[in-house]
Amino acid sequence: MRRLCQVAAVGLTLFIVFVTLGPLRDRPQTGHPQGERFAAYFILGAVFAVAYPRHRGWIAAGVVVGSIALELGQLAIPGRDAGLPDAAVKALGGMMGTALISASAYTLRVARSRA
Numbered sequence: 249m250r251r252l253c254q255v256a257a258v259g260l261t262l263f264i265v266f267v268t269l270g271p272l273r274d275r276p277q278t279g280h281p282q283g284e285r286f287a288a289y290f291i292l293g294a295v296f297a298v299a300y301p302r303h304r305g306w307i308a309a310g311v312v313v314g315s316i317a318l319e320l321g322q323l324a325i326p327g328r329d330a331g332l333p334d335a336a337v338k339a340l341g342g343m344m345g346t347a348l349i350s351a352s353a354y355t356l357r358v359a360r361s362r363a
Contacts, residue, residue: 253299260292261314268318272327285334286341289315293345304350311342 267275278284289311296307315338322330 250299250301253295257292257295257299260288260295264288264292265318269321269325269328282334282337285337286344289338289341290345290348293342293347294349295345297346297349301353304346308343308346311346312339315339315342 276284293307293311296311297304300307316335319330319332319335319338322328
């Protein structure tokens with residue numbers, strides 16, 4: 249499971265970089281853009297947290313830094329617009345995904361220790 253999540257995390261990261269910095273016409277649209285951003289980074293944070301359970305603090309920090317870096321990268325792409333609200337939603341999504349996995353792992357550890 250961990251190996252699958254490692255591969256998925258890398259693939260999802262590459263996909264997010266592509267849709268963030270690539271042409272707007274290549275960006276998939278499934279609903280409200282802010283909801284899509286939150287969901288993508290939530291899943292990214294969660295998958296990385298499963299893949300690398302001993303590095304969840306670094307993962308949360310990396311998702312925040314990565315979301316800001318990609319937003320700033322959009323400033324160099326014609327036709328793309330960067331915004332603080334977009335970066336904030338992405339960072340929040342990534343941190344929440346990481347936190348959910350961390351809380352779930354903690355709950356499972358406690359439940360197993362009591363059994």
